[in-house]
Amino acid sequence: MNENKSKPEKPVAKMTAYHASLDNFSPKRPEGQQNGQRRPRGSFFAKGQSSDRRVQTPVRHTQSQRRPNQQNGGRQEMVSFKASKNLKICHLGGLEMVGKNMAFLEHGNDIMIVDAGFAFPSDDMPGVDYVIPDVSYLTENRSRIRGLVLTHGHMDHIGAIPYIIEKIGNPTIYGTNLTIGLLKEKLEEFGLAKRVKTVVINPEKDQLKLGIFKVGFYRVNHNIPDTVGLVIDTPDGKVVHTADFKFDLTPINEPVVDLGKIAEIGKNGVLALLMDSTGARNSGYAISESEIKQNLGELFRKAKGRIFIASFSTLISRIQQIIDVTVSVNRKLTITGRSMLAAVEVAGKLGYLKVPQDLIITLQRASKYPDDKIVILSTGTQGEDASALTRMSRGEHKFFKIRRGDTVVLSSSIIPGNERSVVEVYDNLLRAGAKVVDYRQMDIHTSGHAHQEELKTMIRLINPKYFIPVHGNRYMRQANAELAKALGYEEDKLIIVDDGEVVELSKDKSSVLKLRIPTSLVLVDGLGVGDVGNIVLRDRQAMAEGGIFVIILTIDHRSGEIITSPDIISRGFVYMRAAENLIHRARAEIRSIFKHHISRNNVDLQYIKTVLREEMGEFLYEETKRRPMVIPVIIEV
Numbered sequence: 001m002n003e004n005k006s007k008p009e010k011p012v013a014k015m016t017a018y019h020a021s022l023d024n025f026s027p028k029r030p031e032g033q034q035n036g037q038r039r040p041r042g043s044f045f046a047k048g049q050s051s052d053r054r055v056q057t058p059v060r061h062t063q064s065q066r067r068p069n070q071q072n073g074g075r076q077e078m079v080s081f082k083a084s085k086n087l088k089i090c091h092l093g094g095l096e097m098v099g100k101n102m103a104f105l106e107h108g109n110d111i112m113i114v115d116a117g118f119a120f121p122s123d124d125m126p127g128v129d130y131v132i133p134d135v136s137y138l139t140e141n142r143s144r145i146r147g148l149v150l151t152h153g154h155m156d157h158i159g160a161i162p163y164i165i166e167k168i169g170n171p172t173i174y175g176t177n178l179t180i181g182l183l184k185e186k187l188e189e190f191g192l193a194k195r196v197k198t199v200v201i202n203p204e205k206d207q208l209k210l211g212i213f214k215v216g217f218y219r220v221n222h223n224i225p226d227t228v229g230l231v232i233d234t235p236d237g238k239v240v241h242t243a244d245f246k247f248d249l250t251p252i253n254e255p256v257v258d259l260g261k262i263a264e265i266g267k268n269g270v271l272a273l274l275m276d277s278t279g280a281r282n283s284g285y286a287i288s289e290s291e292i293k294q295n296l297g298e299l300f301r302k303a304k305g306r307i308f309i310a311s312f313s314t315l316i317s318r319i320q321q322i323i324d325v326t327v328s329v330n331r332k333l334t335i336t337g338r339s340m341l342a343a344v345e346v347a348g349k350l351g352y353l354k355v356p357q358d359l360i361i362t363l364q365r366a367s368k369y370p371d372d373k374i375v376i377l378s379t380g381t382q383g384e385d386a387s388a389l390t391r392m393s394r395g396e397h398k399f400f401k402i403r404r405g406d407t408v409v410l411s412s413s414i415i416p417g418n419e420r421s422v423v424e425v426y427d428n429l430l431r432a433g434a435k436v437v438d439y440r441q442m443d444i445h446t447s448g449h450a451h452q453e454e455l456k457t458m459i460r461l462i463n464p465k466y467f468i469p470v471h472g473n474r475y476m477r478q479a480n481a482e483l484a485k486a487l488g489y490e491e492d493k494l495i496i497v498d499d500g501e502v503v504e505l506s507k508d509k510s511s512v513l514k515l516r517i518p519t520s521l522v523l524v525d526g527l528g529v530g531d532v533g534n535i536v537l538r539d540r541q542a543m544a545e546g547g548i549f550v551i552i553l554t555i556d557h558r559s560g561e562i563i564t565s566p567d568i569i570s571r572g573f574v575y576m577r578a579a580e581n582l583i584h585r586a587r588a589e590i591r592s593i594f595k596h597h598i599s600r601n602n603v604d605l606q607y608i609k610t611v612l613r614e615e616m617g618e619f620l621y622e623e624t625k626r627r628p629m630v631i632p633v634i635i636e637v
């Protein structure tokens with residue numbers, strides 16, 4: 001919208017050329033962290049519960065243009081704003097996808113951070129577990145960080161913390177009771193619980209002083225309790241952050257959004273509003289959690305046999321609805337899936353889930369219960385391979401196999417990129433004879449985030465000078481800006497930027513700085529954080545597409561001649577036994593390439609490997625029109 005307008009008159013910030021020493025990034029391995037596995041912990045649930053490998057989160061990012069940084073060779077310009085006096089706002093994630101939300105505000109010598117979440121990888125990142133924000137700028141400036149403030153406990157807002165917190169100098173983390181509870185659960189998994197400082201804030205009373213910033217809170221509704229918006233006092237004016245929000249006048253198990261307080265904030269003059277854009281394309285109002293509960297109740301009452309319901313573990317409000325409805329239809333509840341168990345345990349302990357005594361029973365007991373007396377709550381709405389629902393649909397679950405008479409409720413829509421695996425689970429459920437209810441209204445994106453009328457109300461109440469849509473792809477943020485425009489905002493008051501772009505604000509002007517903060521995708525694979533970069537990923541893609549073709553040559557180091565017939569190992573390229581003819585010709589080709597390039601007095605093995613790779617690649621393509629990754633190995637004896 002205003003990118004054109006907002007060219008800075010002259011570069012304000014001091015540029016400090018800096019070769020990102022990403023080697024410093026070698027992850028300190030948290031004790032007890034086992035490739036995504038969790039240490040068994042005390043639990044009030046049954047022993048022997050199955051476990052999901054992935055922690056689930058209600059959002060997954062869609063494709064992003066940005067590529068991962070090749071960490072070891074990547075050189076990046078690093079900037080510092082110390083020279084500039086005005087307020088800066090920058091997002092390290094969350095503006096080009098729904099996921100990995102992280103932003104920071106900077107003024108003079110002080111930096112404060114808002115949220116630090118992860119995103120799920122896209123289909124072209126084989127083997128990658130999570131994508132986290134690039135925090136190299138914050139690492140470089142860690143001595144100036146005054147705190148990390150969390151808006152709520154969803155993984156796209158807190159999931160990256162275990163990976164980045166020590167790199168950015170371990171700043172204190174502030175959040176509401178449930179948010180900190182869910183974070184601690186995660187920190188414990190990484191053996192970081194004792195090392196990371198967390199502070200539980202009371203949104204009604206507390207005001208934080210983080211360097212020059214003063215941070216106050218107000219309650220909003222979302223689909224997890226204890227979500228708070230932020231009011232940040234800066235020397236240039238107030239910045240209001242909505243968090244992920246909706247206005248729910250009949251929420252479940254949490255206070256109603258504090259409209260009075262929001263209106264009060266607006267009266268005092270607001271410089272900028274950062275507002276959730278996820279639902280900006282949906283007309284009307286987001287559905288109330290109470291209405292979802294009613295509909296769920298109807299579904300449950302209609303079901304004759306067992307009820308299976310799959311949801312996201314961090315959708316605490318949804319889990320409460322499921323608990324309430326289960327009680328109302330006089331059934332017992334059992335839970336399968338590690339992340340679901342953990343979330344229910346934490347939220348229950350902190351009082352955010354009201355779980356009647358004796359409602360939850362072990363899987364073992366549940367498997368022997370009458371069909372019409374049991375509800376099975378599980379993970380797996382996105383068809384994740386190891387999830388409880390996927391295993392039940394394939395008949396691989398220890399306690400439950402789906403059969404005729406079962407009702408299966410999928411309580412959230414498919415996140416882009418997961419379609420194929422969800423369809424497979426869907427098919428398997430139907431094949432097994434279940435009735436499958438794909439419950440649209442429970443869609444996380446339409447149920448948890450404000451629709452257009454709520455967004456407009458928020459803008460009206462806060463009445464900011466500048467409007468910065470956040471949390472969502474460009475098209476969502478653009479739609480959000482259109483709403484502000486309809487309310488009379490001029491183009492130059494609407495700020496649409498991408499990740500890494502720096503907005504500078506003062507009382508009477510806004511600009512987008514020319515320099516950009518690094519925001520390459522940092523990939524988490526098992527214990528490695530950021531070590532999987534472009535090259536590793538490209539290799540994985542090549543192997544996934546064409547397979548591998550390994551040539552093993554044994555040569556005499558004196559004569560430089562091939563001693564035995566070249567060995568060939570291939571995976572994912574051709575079935576070797578069925579391709580004997582091809583392999584035979586490949587061997588002859590290898591010999592001829594070798595003979596052609598070898599010279600008796602100078603055996604340059606590196607050179608031989610390169611020509612073997614190239615010429616055999618060509619040969620195999622001519623023969624098969626496939627491009628496997630060719631790996632020559634030469635052994636001298």
Ligand SMILES: [Zn+2]
Pocket residue numbers: 152154222244
């Ligand atoms: Zn959220």
Ligand SMILES: [Zn+2]
Pocket residue numbers: 059101154156157244471
């Ligand atoms: Zn979010």
